[in-house]
Amino acid sequence: MRKKKSARQIFGINLRRHREELRISQEDLAEKADLHRTYIGSVERGERNVSIDNMERLAAAVGRTIGELLDEPTP
Amino acid sequence: MRKKKSARQIFGINLRRHREELRISQEDLAEKADLHRTYIGSVERGERNVSIDNMERLAAAVGRTIGELLDEPTP
Numbered sequence: 545m546r547k548k549k550s551a552r553q554i555f556g557i558n559l560r561r562h563r564e565e566l567r568i569s570q571e572d573l574a575e576k577a578d579l580h581r582t583y584i585g586s587v588e589r590g591e592r593n594v595s596i597d598n599m600e601r602l603a604a605a606v607g608r609t610i611g612e613l614l615d616e617p618t619p
Numbered sequence: 620m621r622k623k624k625s626a627r628q629i630f631g632i633n634l635r636r637h638r639e640e641l642r643i644s645q646e647d648l649a650e651k652a653d654l655h656r657t658y659i660g661s662v663e664r665g666e667r668n669v670s671i672d673n674m675e676r677l678a679a680a681v682g683r684t685i686g687e688l689l690d691e692p693t694p
Contacts, residue, residue: 551675551685595668600626610626611686 551614553590555599558613560588562606576605626689630674631665633688637681638663651680 549557563573570588574581579598586592587602594602596610603610624632638648645663649656654673661667662677669677671685678685 550672552671555671593670593672595670596627596630596674597625597668599671609689611689614684614686 549616550590552593554615554617555594555613556588556590557617558608558615559584559602559606561617562608562613563588566606573602573605577601624691625665627668628665629690629692630669630688631663632692633683633690634659634677634681635663636692637683637688641681648677648680652676 563570568576570584571581574584577584577598579601583592584602587594587598599610599613603613606613638645643651645659646656649659652659652673654676658667659677662669662673674685674688678688681688
């Protein structure tokens with residue numbers, strides 16, 4: 545049985561997936577969300593305890609809602 | 620036209636609503652989520668830039684998903 549993913553892991557996986565669907569780089573996304581590129585990378589890897597304000601900016605930057613970025617990713 | 624609510628405002632309104640539906644106090648919720656009572660109050664008022672880890676604990680403590688706590692509240 546696999547360990548249930550944390551919200552921050554799910555958010556990171558989905559953020560990366562949606563960014564890749566848009567064919568934009570971490571740097572492009574950073575610019576759109578007015579955040580730093582290395583920060584985007586750490587959020588995508590689930591390393592950051594990202595705040596709700598930044599979740600909102602990141603979701604807007606990939607054209608999704610925060611809720612959509614928290615849906616359990618399909619394999 | 621009213622200004623669109625921020626994610627943190629929506630989260631706070633919904634958290635309070637679900638807590639009240641459960642008829643538990645801020646203190647009870649604080650204990651369930653292992654957070655401080657005054658912190659719960661400030662999250663409910665939309666004053667806190669709450670982190671994803673704490674959103675996850677708060678959502679679990681009221682038996683909801685983070686996504687449910689981010690649904691636009693009905694008036």
